[in-house]
Amino acid sequence: MDLKLKGKVALVTGGSRGIGAAIALELGRQGAKVAITCSSRVETAQKIAAQIEQAGSRAMVVQADVADFKKTQEVVAAVAKELGGLHALICNAGVTWDGVIWKMSEEQWDKVINTNLKGYFNYNRAAAGIFKDAKYGKIVNIASINGLRGKFAQVNYSASKGGIIAMSKALAKELGKFNVNVNVVAPGMVMTEMAAKIPEEFLNKAINETVLGRVAEPGDVADVVAFLCSDRSRHVTGEVIKVDGGQYI
Amino acid sequence: MTRVGIVGIGHGRFGRRSDATVQELAFEAFRDALADAAIDRQEIDAAVIAAVPEYHKQRSLTGVIMEYLGLNPRSAWLTEDACASGSAAVRTAWMAIRSGLHDVVAVIGAQKMTELSTPEILALMGRVGEVQWESIFGTTFPGYYAMLARRHMHDYGTTKEQLAAVAVKNHYYGARNKNAMFQKEITIQKALSSPPVASPFQVFDCCANADGAAVVIMASEERARKISDKTIWLDGLGSATTSMSLLRRPTLVSLPSAVEAARQAYKMAGVGPDDIKVADVHDCFTIAEILAYEDLGFCEHGQGGKFIEERQSYIGGKHPVNVDGGLKAKGHPIGTTGVSMTTEIVKQLRGQAGERQVEGADVGLTHNVGGNGQYCFVHVFKKE
Amino acid sequence: MFSWFGKVNFTPHTKVGRFADYLKDGHLMGSKCNSCGHTDFPPRADCPECLSGEFEYSEWSGRGKLMTYTRIDAAPTGFQDMGPYLIGLVELEEGGRLVAWFGQSIPESEIELDMDLQVVPRVFDEIEEIKVYYTLEKPGTTWKKAPA
Numbered sequence: 001m002d003l004k005l006k007g008k009v010a011l012v013t014g015g016s017r018g019i020g021a022a023i024a025l026e027l028g029r030q031g032a033k034v035a036i037t038c039s040s041r042v043e044t045a046q047k048i049a050a051q052i053e054q055a056g057s058r059a060m061v062v063q064a065d066v067a068d069f070k071k072t073q074e075v076v077a078a079v080a081k082e083l084g085g086l087h088a089l090i091c092n093a094g095v096t097w098d099g100v101i102w103k104m105s106e107e108q109w110d111k112v113i114n115t116n117l118k119g120y121f122n123y124n125r126a127a128a129g130i131f132k133d134a135k136y137g138k139i140v141n142i143a144s145i146n147g148l149r150g151k152f153a154q155v156n157y158s159a160s161k162g163g164i165i166a167m168s169k170a171l172a173k174e175l176g177k178f179n180v181n182v183n184v185v186a187p188g189m190v191m192t193e194m195a196a197k198i199p200e201e202f203l204n205k206a207i208n209e210t211v212l213g214r215v216a217e218p219g220d221v222a223d224v225v226a227f228l229c230s231d232r233s234r235h236v237t238g239e240v241i242k243v244d245g246g247q248y249i
Numbered sequence: 250m251t252r253v254g255i256v257g258i259g260h261g262r263f264g265r266r267s268d269a270t271v272q273e274l275a276f277e278a279f280r281d282a283l284a285d286a287a288i289d290r291q292e293i294d295a296a297v298i299a300a301v302p303e304y305h306k307q308r309s310l311t312g313v314i315m316e317y318l319g320l321n322p323r324s325a326w327l328t329e330d331a332c333a334s335g336s337a338a339v340r341t342a343w344m345a346i347r348s349g350l351h352d353v354v355a356v357i358g359a360q361k362m363t364e365l366s367t368p369e370i371l372a373l374m375g376r377v378g379e380v381q382w383e384s385i386f387g388t389t390f391p392g393y394y395a396m397l398a399r400r401h402m403h404d405y406g407t408t409k410e411q412l413a414a415v416a417v418k419n420h421y422y423g424a425r426n427k428n429a430m431f432q433k434e435i436t437i438q439k440a441l442s443s444p445p446v447a448s449p450f451q452v453f454d455c456c457a458n459a460d461g462a463a464v465v466i467m468a469s470e471e472r473a474r475k476i477s478d479k480t481i482w483l484d485g486l487g488s489a490t491t492s493m494s495l496l497r498r499p500t501l502v503s504l505p506s507a508v509e510a511a512r513q514a515y516k517m518a519g520v521g522p523d524d525i526k527v528a529d530v531h532d533c534f535t536i537a538e539i540l541a542y543e544d545l546g547f548c549e550h551g552q553g554g555k556f557i558e559e560r561q562s563y564i565g566g567k568h569p570v571n572v573d574g575g576l577k578a579k580g581h582p583i584g585t586t587g588v589s590m591t592t593e594i595v596k597q598l599r600g601q602a603g604e605r606q607v608e609g610a611d612v613g614l615t616h617n618v619g620g621n622g623q624y625c626f627v628h629v630f631k632k633e
Numbered sequence: 634m635f636s637w638f639g640k641v642n643f644t645p646h647t648k649v650g651r652f653a654d655y656l657k658d659g660h661l662m663g664s665k666c667n668s669c670g671h672t673d674f675p676p677r678a679d680c681p682e683c684l685s686g687e688f689e690y691s692e693w694s695g696r697g698k699l700m701t702y703t704r705i706d707a708a709p710t711g712f713q714d715m716g717p718y719l720i721g722l723v724e725l726e727e728g729g730r731l732v733a734w735f736g737q738s739i740p741e742s743e744i745e746l747d748m749d750l751q752v753v754p755r756v757f758d759e760i761e762e763i764k765v766y767y768t769l770e771k772p773g774t775t776w777k778k779a780p781a
Contacts, residue, residue, distance in 0.1 A: 080780035132758075133778035135659065177657070177756050177763045368710050375709025376643065382675045383732050385639020386720055386766070387705060387712035395703040396722055403701075403746045445717075448704040495722055496675065496730040501701055 003230035006031030009083040010229060011076065013037045013066055013123055014093025016045035018192035019142060022218030023090055023225050024059070028052030030226060034059045035079040037093070039066070058083065066093045066119030076126035088138040088229040089127040091120040094160070096194075098153045109156045116160035121167065124182075128175060137180040138229045141168045142221070145188045145248040148240070161186075165240055172238035181237040183228050188244025189215040211246030253346045254473040254480035255465050255630075256353075257286025258592040263461035263580040264430040265363055271305055272317035274462040275359035279318050282355070282464040288476055290318075293466065295351040296325040299338035299358040300584035303373060306364050314359060324351075332533060333619030334358070335463075335587020336626035340486055342467045353468045353476075358588030362458035370458070378621060379494035391455050391534060393495065393621035395447040398536035400501040402449065404551065409449055411554035412535040413440035416453045418563060419532060419571050423578020425605055430459050430580030454535045459580025463588040465595070481595045485518025485629030487511055493623040502551070506625035507544040507616060514614070515546075518629035522546030525568060525629070526610040527597045529590035531618040532575040538562075541616050542570070545627070564607055572597075572605045587617035587626065598632045637765050640757075641711035648678035655690060656754045656765045659776040663729060665691040674729025695752035696772065697723040700730070702744060721769050723750055736768030 005027060015024040015036035025048060028034045034052055038045040042063050049059035060082060064075045080086040094116045097108045120141055131137025146154055147161025165184050172182040189195065189206035195215075206215055221243050227233050228241070242248065259281030261274055269277075283290060296318075298311045307313050311327045314320075328338040335358045342354040365373070377390040401407045417437055423429035440453035473480040489509035492498050499505050515521055522545055530541035539553035547568040548556045556562060562570040573579065573593040576586060594613035596602045611632040618625045636645035638653040652675070655662040664676030668685035674693055679686055702721040705712075712718070719735040721744075733752060735744065750769045754776050757764040 077780070085780055130780045134780065135777050173761055371713075372710035375641070375711065380643040381647065385642055386732055386734060387640060387708055387715065387718065388720060388732060389705055389707065389709055391707070392703050392705050392720060396701040396720075399703060400701040400746065445704070445706040447706060450703075495732065501722075 001232055003030050003226055003232060005226070005230055008032045008087040008229070009035070009080070009085050010088040010090060011035045011037070011079050011086060011123070011127070012090045012092060013119065016041045016048060018194060019187065019190060019218045019221050020092040021048045022222040023092060024048055025051060026219065026222035026226050027088075027229065028057045028059060029055050031057055032088070032229075033057055033083045035062060035083060036060070037062050037064050037066070037075060039063070039093070066122060067114040069122050072122035073126045076123065076130070080130055085134070086127060086130050087136065088140070089123060090140045090142070090225055090229070091123050092142040093119055094142070096154070096157050098157070100153050101155050104156065112156035113160050116157070117163045117167070120164055124167070124171060128171070128180075131180045132175060132178045135179050137175070139168070139171065139180065139182040140225050140228045141182070141184050143184045143186045143240070145186050145242055145244050148186060148242070149248055169238050176237060181228070181234065183236060183238070184240040185221060185224050185228065186240050186242045186244070187216055187221050188242065188247035190221060191215055191217055206247065209247040210244065211249070214245060216243055216245060251347070251470040252482050252484065253343045253467055253469060254482045255591065255595050256468050256473050256477040256480050257282040257288065257466035258595050259283070259285060259464040260428050260589060260592045261462045262428050263459045263582060266361070266460035267363065271300070271307065271310060271359050271361045272314050274361070274460060275314045275357050275464070276318055278359075278462040278464040279355065279357060282466050286466050286476060288466070290320070292476070293320065293323065293353050293355045295323050295345060296320055296355045296357055297338040297342045297345070298325060298327045299334040299356060299588055300327060300360050301329055301331060301334055302327070304360070304362050304365060310359070314357060318357070320355070329584070330624040331619035332531070332581065332583045333587055333617045333624040333626050334584040335589065335591070336615060336617035336628060337587065337624070339465065339467070339483070339587060339591055339628065340488060340626055343483055343486060346467060346469050352472045353466065356465045356467060356588055357462070358464065358585030359462040360582035360584040361460045362582060363460055379496070382496060383494055389447060390621065391450050392447040394534040394536055395450045396495065397501055397540070398449055398534070401536060401539070404502055405554065407539065407554035409441060410437060411539070411558050412449070412454055413437045414557045415532060415535040415538045416440050416577055418557065419575040419577035422572045422605060423574025426574045426579065429574040429578045430457060431574070431578045450534060456533050456576040456581040459582045461580065461582035461585050461589070463585050463592050465588055465591050479599045481598045482631045482633070483628055484631050485514035485520065487513030487515070487517065487627040488625065489513070490624055491622060493620060495621070498622070504540055504544055504618060504622040504625060506622060507541065507618060507627065510625040510627040511545050511616070514627040514629045518631065520612060520629060524612050525614045526612055527572065527594065527607040528568060528570050528614040528616065529573065529575070529593050530570055530616040531586075532571055532577050533581060533618070535577075537618065538570065538575065542568070545614070545616060564605070569607045572602075572607065587615065590615040590617060591628070594630050598630055637763050639766060640715075640764070649676045651690065652676055653765055656767065657756065657763065659754050661693045661695045661752060661754060661767065662690040663693050663727065664688045672728060674725055674727070675731065693725055693727050697725040697750050697752060699744070699746055699748045699750055699769070700724050701746060702735070704741065719744070721750070723752065723769060725752070731767070733767050733769050736770045736774075738771040738774055739769065
């Protein structure tokens with residue numbers, strides 16, 4: 001289907017690699033102007049930006065710590081100014097720091113909550129103001145099936161992803177009347193750079209959980225995100241779409 | 250052409266009547282009217298009730314009033330036009346008598362405004378205007394007239410002091426009317442320092458809700474001449490409407506319904522404004538009395554402020570107006586007010602108004618408006 | 634749906650219910666009679682001129698002049714949480730009138746009778762239900778705002 005994203009402006013957090021990079025590239029291929037944020041891998045991000053520009057669309061890279069409230073408000077305003085507006089926000093930047101709770105440090109908890117949950121709040125808040133005034137906007141917050149269910153050794157990660165889901169539903173209610181859609185994509189296991197480091201037995205466990213007998217490619221998530229950034233999904237809001245091959249039904 | 254006259258009047262005390270039901274209030278005024286006319290209840294052959302039902306717990310007030318007053322099995326019905334219900338009922342009784350269907354009709358104005366709880370009353374007050382396009386923004390009864398006042402002040406230079414002067418005059422006369430709700434005089438300073446209600450109005454620019462009843466007994470000429478030697482004749486009747494909502498009102502500095510009603514009444518009675526010796530007008534808000542001076546032709550358009558400033562509406566002035574205290578000092582039991590006005594003019598033309606008597610009053614007028622100006626009834630009365 | 638219109642709505646059932654849907658999308662609509670072309674604001678289904686019941690919605694610009702106003706200090710039920718509020722009566726450029734609250738762009742001290750105004754469609758932001766209204770703003774105020 002033609003998603004008619006040409007000329008639209010999208011901001012993708014954590015877009016230098018993995019799911020984020022796949023999302024940025026897909027939106028760029030669809031003709032959208034894309035801003036990518038990253039915390040440290042600026043060069044890697046710039047390679048993604050270059051690929052987008054090669055495909056014929058505009059891209060820019062901004063370095064920012066998602067957990068920095070003030071900085072993130074500035075980033076969003078700067079992107080809107082530079083690229084001529086903002087139509088879609090995709091929050092994707094996230095980290096894990098696993099451990100059973102009785103060994104989990106305060107810093108372990110804070111880091112994951114601040115990056116994964118507060119980081120999304122920071123960006124959602126900045127975009128909400130723009131979208132509310134412009135009477136148009138698409139927010140896609142990437143969560144995880146481990147926000148729908150609990151995962152062993154991930155009280156911090158599950159809390160952050162579950163929090164993203166509830167936050168997104170509340171946000172959908174606040175912004176609906178201004179023609180803004182807010183949705184969550186909850187991937188299961190995705191074959192990314194991060195996932196490649198997982199021991200094989202855990203990978204196999206995940207594959208066996210799925211009904212399709214495979215884990216996702218980043219592009220599988222990007223396809224659903226692109227649909228949610230388009231007007232073809234205009235009547236979908238407050239929804240959580242799993243992209244998990246049936247891992248958690 | 251047979252005339253229709255008023256042969257008996259009765260008026261109860263207006264105010265917060267927590268001592269009586271609406272039918273008990275009606276009985277007080279009815280008893281007095283029968284005594285005043287010196288007739289037996291048997292002589293009455295129909296009744297018209299003037300009341301605004303939505304302020305009462307009792308639904309369909311006519312039934313309970315007819316029962317309590319012992320007027321069954323006579324024909325009776327309610328006439329309602331918001332605050333002009335009283336005069337609407339007088340007009341209806343006039344028509345019933347002139348048609349030949351009835352000879353002696355009791356017009357019973359009875360109203361309670363204090364039976365409902367404060368939130369219920371406040372909710373009703375928000376629905377005075379046009380509810381589809383205006384009330385949704387929280388317009389109120391004072392708010393509407395306040396908007397008219399502001400335009401009048403802009404176009405003609407009418408001042409807040411002139412508005413306050415209307416209240417001062419009416420409280421002066423109310424203090425001399427034992428049936429009035431407010432028995433104390435006020436000063437301009439007191440009026441101008443009262444709390445704001447809807448700018449430019451303050452508390453003393455606004456009439457107060459009140460409970461109260463008044464009755465007039467009307468008769469055909471043939472019966473009237475048998476019953477009474479002090480019949481006062483209702484010779485001129487005018488009535489008109491204008492838009493309910495300000496959105497479609499032709500002018501904001503006059504009430505078109507009043508101008509037209511007055512024109513009709515003067516023509517029918519064969520008189521002009523200068524013939525009117527005493528008048529009771531609808532001063533629900535101070536500006537309303539100023540507009541009435543102008544709409545009735547007592548002064549030029551825009552000169553109403555000057556009229557009160559020069560004390561022309563006091564006894565001794567060009568046109569004494571509301572020398573019974575008006576709605577301002579009597580209080581405003583909305584369905585009853587028109588009937589109350591009628592009793593006052595009848596008293597004046599009979600020469601029975603005591604210290605409030607306008608000397609030589611032989612032609613009088615009532616001007617009764619409903620809602621925020623959408624209904625108006627003007628009646629011209631003659632002594633002979 | 635008309636029940637969306639106003640802080641308290643008293644007439645949810647009306648032949649011109651779609652007025653509120655248009656307002657939610659930023660359009661101020663009057664009516665135009667299909668039979669004789671008579672236009673009206675507020676919109677009405679029944680033509681006062683030719684009595685026809687066939688009409689279509691027609692967009693008004695929202696430009697108008699202030700005829701009069703008041704500040705309501707004693708509010709009725711349902712409006713008491715708003716504190717004193719300013720209500721203006723506006724004559725619209727294309728004909729017809731409306732009443733509305735003054736918006737943020739005009740402080741009370743700047744209000745003058747006969748001033749030019751812009752009527753702007755609004756949504757009550759901070760409640761969950763959809764409720765729409767309009768405010769009186771300085772000329773040139775728009776419904777949508779682009780990012781700075």
